[in-house]
Amino acid sequence: MKNLIQQLTEISSPSGREQNIRQAITDHIRPYVDQVQVDALGNIIAYKKGSGGKKLLLDAHMDEIGFMVSHIDDHGFIRVEPVGGHMPLRMPNQRIRFEHGAIGCFFYESEELSKHLADYQQVTFDRLFVDIGAGTKNEALSRVRIGESATFHPLFHDMGGKVMAKAMDDRIGCAIIIELLRQCSTPWYDLYLVFAVQEEVGLVGATTAAYGVHPDLAIALDVTSTGFRDLPKGLKRIPMKLGDGPAIKIQDRSMIADARLNQWIAQTAEEHHIPYQYEVLPFGGTDGGAIQTTKTGVITTTLSIPTRYIHSPCEMIDINDVHHTVQLLSHIVKKPFDS
Numbered sequence: 001m002k003n004l005i006q007q008l009t010e011i012s013s014p015s016g017r018e019q020n021i022r023q024a025i026t027d028h029i030r031p032y033v034d035q036v037q038v039d040a041l042g043n044i045i046a047y048k049k050g051s052g053g054k055k056l057l058l059d060a061h062m063d064e065i066g067f068m069v070s071h072i073d074d075h076g077f078i079r080v081e082p083v084g085g086h087m088p089l090r091m092p093n094q095r096i097r098f099e100h101g102a103i104g105c106f107f108y109e110s111e112e113l114s115k116h117l118a119d120y121q122q123v124t125f126d127r128l129f130v131d132i133g134a135g136t137k138n139e140a141l142s143r144v145r146i147g148e149s150a151t152f153h154p155l156f157h158d159m160g161g162k163v164m165a166k167a168m169d170d171r172i173g174c175a176i177i178i179e180l181l182r183q184c185s186t187p188w189y190d191l192y193l194v195f196a197v198q199e200e201v202g203l204v205g206a207t208t209a210a211y212g213v214h215p216d217l218a219i220a221l222d223v224t225s226t227g228f229r230d231l232p233k234g235l236k237r238i239p240m241k242l243g244d245g246p247a248i249k250i251q252d253r254s255m256i257a258d259a260r261l262n263q264w265i266a267q268t269a270e271e272h273h274i275p276y277q278y279e280v281l282p283f284g285g286t287d288g289g290a291i292q293t294t295k296t297g298v299i300t301t302t303l304s305i306p307t308r309y310i311h312s313p314c315e316m317i318d319i320n321d322v323h324h325t326v327q328l329l330s331h332i333v334k335k336p337f338d339s
């Protein structure tokens, strides 16, 4: 499992540039499904026939947050636009990797010694630039093009019980679906496995994929934040914690999850002695929010993997939460939900 997580998180595929991750995921799932399709937006929609005749959509988004080159100045310094939600304060001194392999690091404009710290504290993408070590515009242009994408430089680290990497959001969801397919024989549901594009820029891929499938039930897999029970002086409004099991989404800014489906999932977890926690998140959203409002509506929830330092190069998860999520899903796909 850790090898799979390493492989998926080391691929750079920000929103709208998912071709590399799409290829890797397709290679992994092809032996275990009846059909693999790629739609017009680039979503993978795989199908595995079940015995019960109802459709269950499992979704994980395969894009990650990143950057897009907008301008290169006469000295070869690069300006980028954020792709997805970034905190500018986290950027200075971070390494990034461009689509064609160039490596650079962020720094920020600051002209006066007395304001150096204040400039850092108020840094925005207006004042951030990327240095790839080029001396001139032409030298930079020989390595990086306008419109080229970039992501955080990948540095996977196995810490024993925990694992740290960029793009755990949401390659961990992708890895869980792949592992589920490896483990599960014939499901009760007809499974539609969606690896969605462009979640980080507005739940784009899941919107069209869910419309095409129009499932009876849907579960999105994504990461969620942790707070005061997990970190020194962590956020008081966030009780989720690494190691306490998958988090059943109750509410975030994109959705109020289906309460009957949540209850059924919690019961299933209890029957099989799988730990779980509940998630009420005061911000953020997942593909579940887009899937829920498709066509005449879809019974939808999200299972979240508690993750520290989301949208940074150091996204950290507990490997037991991953195993427990796979275990829980392997029971869910075999059992009809009666609303």
Ligand SMILES: [Zn+2]
Binding pocket: 169, 200, 311
């Ligand atoms: Zn995200």
